[in-house]
């Protein structure tokens with residue numbers, strides 16, 4: 146009777162137990178003709194299996210099994226049945242160093258091709274490792290990001306990648322949990338829509354049974370219509386499509402949007418308050434409960450822990466512009482900040498306030514989408530905000546116009562065909578409360594919290610202007 150066991154659960158406390166474990170042949174090494182060492186990997190956990198060697202301290206089984214083990218191609222899926230034992234000294238290069246398995250039986254469940262296009266070890270190497278090895282005169286393979294993405298199913302097996310997608314899952318989970326605890330209802334809005342939701346050219350057009358249509362650039366219009374439908378607070382987690390045409394480190398053509406929308410009583414700062422509670426809770430949670438994952442990511446992609454304040458810093462756009470000008474950065478009056486200025490402002494804020502996470506509020510109306518509410522005291526500005534992590538935008542949010550005439554006028558002023566969004570504008574003719582909300586890109590949060598430097602690393606199978614595969 147061999148009992149199924151997980152590699153991560155193998156420790157000295159189960160020594161002597163007969164176990165059966167399924168995993169990938171991470172590494173195989175023959176010692177002479179009678180013994181083979183097989184490192185078995187499950188997720189991010191690895192354990193050494195000793196095959197052959199006959200009785201004594203060896204694995205038991207016969208030389209035939211050892212030969213079979215030695216011939217296994219890396220990454221093949223195998224079952225080993227054997228006894229957990231305590232090695233004389235900790236096994237180097239495995240996560241379960243305190244134990245090994247003396248193998249009695251070995252089965253190959255799925256044979257991997259012997260000519261793997263990339264190896265997990267090569268893909269798991271950090272740039273630093275490669276630089277160090279080069280300096281020491283060693284030849285190390287460095288697999289570029291494009292090739293890793295081409296063979297993503299192998300690339301995903303590295304400890305850093307296993308960790309990145311657990312962190313991503315936690316972020317999504319906290320988003321839901323915090324909003325549910327604050328009375329929000331999860332909704333799903335259509336992704337096939339008749340007109341562009343954010344304006345601009347970045348929209349995938351398609352033919353909807355003879356009618357022009359497009360893939361939703363955000364749930365914006367329909368999440369607001371849910372508010373018109375009597376839901377006071379809604380959120381959505383779903384795909385967002387942007388026909389981006391430039392290749393950058395932070396733009397995908399499809400990403401996961403975390404959106405919310407809520408009725409507000411007095412002021413759009415009520416929306417900012419939710420951002421504050423949500424993200425401080427999220428960062429606290431990640432630091433507390435994902436320490437192992439963050440460490441695995443840090444080993445391959447070194448990053449500094451994110452600095453954030455218990456109450457998130459809010460500064461006004463004008464103040465941000467002043468800080469940039471004082472630092473000698475040229476910025477257009479009442480213009481949008483480009484990536485470079487945003488990054489620079491992030492550094493200035495970090496130096497002055499000791500935080501990598503802050504909100505910039507009260508943007509000029511001209512640089513915000515048509516549905517944004519202008520400030521009542523000065524309509525050149527708007528009740529809007531962006532949120533930055535390490536000087537890069539992760540959120541944009543605002544109070545929305547709930548007066549249909551103003552909405553139609555603002556759309557027209559921006560060259561949007563009001564006919565294509567008529568049902569949306571009409572939704573506000575039947576009674577609609579003041580409301581606001583925000584949208585976050587999930588992959589951006591992962592990328593910036595973990596300092597990954599490229600959004601493709603935070604997407605399981607990224608879609609960028611050039612990549613539709615795998």
Ligand code: 4AD
Nearest residue numbers: 363365396397400539540541542582583584586589
């Ligand atoms: O700033 P965006 O375009 O705002 C909206 O979609 C609004 N409807 C949100 C709202 O409720 N006011 O997108 C929101 C967020 C950005 O802050 C960014 O994190 C992410 O979505 N994002 C992208 N992520 C990856 N690739 C892209 N091409 C992205 N474009 C935006």
